[in-house]
Amino acid sequence: MSGVVSSDERFMAAAIRLCRRNLGLTSTNPSVACLIVKDGVIVGSAVTAPGGRPHAETxxxxxxxxxxxxxxxxxxxxxxxxxxxxxxxxxxLIASGVARVVVAVTDPDERVAGRGLSMLRDAGIVVETGLLESEGKAALAAYLTRQTKKHPYVTLKLAVSADGMLGRLGTGQVAITGPISRGQVHVLRAETDAILVGIGTALSDDPELTCRLPGLETRSPVRIVLDPRLELPPTSKLARTALLVPVIVVAAKDDKDDPAFAARQDALETLGVEVLICDPRRLEALLAALATRGISSLLVEGGARTAQSFLEADLVDRILLFKGAGTLGKDGVASPCVSGQMPAGFSLRDTARYGADILEEYERDE
Ligand SMILES: NC(=O)c1ccc[n+]([C@@H]2O[C@H](COP(=O)([O-])OP(=O)(O)OC[C@H]3O[C@@H](n4cnc5c(N)ncnc54)[C@H](OP(=O)(O)O)[C@@H]3O)[C@@H](O)[C@H]2O)c1
Known part of the structure; x- marks a missing residue:
């Protein structure tokens, strides 16, 4: 194969880059991009608008x-x-008089599934599909997963010390990676519909889990805490900011007869926290419930037991391992996965260096 990139590939690559811009903003609709090219010049370009409408093509x-x-x-x-x-x-597209339509990925939505392409062909338009399909599928992974599996695309992100630890119990947040990696995590948050942690992390680290990059502050995802006994303190940063960025606490029981549980629920709900009664140990059912709310992408940020549960339930699509250079020692919380010993069924797709840290990206084999 020659290394020459065709103009079709260049325009489609540009469209795929553009579609990433609104990831996490388009509700249940996919973030799609469309370029209209005439005589080698881009005369129209758009990405699905925030909220999902209008679509890119129109x-x-x-x-x-x-x-x-x-x-x-x-x-x-x-x-x-x-x-x-x-x-x-x-x-x-037919009404506009375009002569040719080039598509990266076919839509698995049963209302579309090939019919869009047939309509165009029946109208005499030249249609080509599958150009840069794997890059297109990567950009549309959240939408495609929700359509085909009826649950969100799950990214497990872990910051791991050089000796395989995630943190130290009882000492709050420990800096494992540097500022460049942390900035990358905020970019990830901006592209994601929801972010999830276990109550252990919420209690020990008191995280905010928002996107705090300058210019992207409005793109924080919904924050979810797996909290079987409803232990999230009303004084936590999560609870105190629930009116600004939504927080869903997933609790196991709805025991109206337990006055202490009911009082905790009241206190959280008064602060704007949503208490979702759905056994957080039944992750498959929880993910299905999140998908029906339009959550197509989920970033699981730990801690150790939560990460382990998602891996054991085989619900992780991608693992991002941010490897710091420092060590935490024996009293650390061990990571359920470390470089070189990843769970079966995942392959290394990419590595990047962020200052002193290394990011390894693993993806589930098809
Ligand atoms: N380096 C990193 O990337 C990173 C990220 C986040 C956290 N951390 C560190 O990880 C540590 C906390 O980890 P952790 O393992 O103690 O806590 P965790 O995973 O955050 O939370 C565990 C708690 O969540 C509950 N839970 C509810 N549903 C669950 C499910 N499906 N699977 C697993 N747990 C579920 C558990 O309930 P039960 O009690 O009923 O089991 C348990 O109380 C802290 O030191 C924190 O700093 C590191």
Missing amino acids: QALAMAGDAARGATAYVTLEPCSHHGKTPPCADA
């Missing part, structure tokens, strides 16, 4: 106007063919 076509006639549309996901809250994008 915005890009509006930008292109008459220049769309005879142009090529590059779309990261098959254009929709059904009447939802907006008319089908396939119809909009």
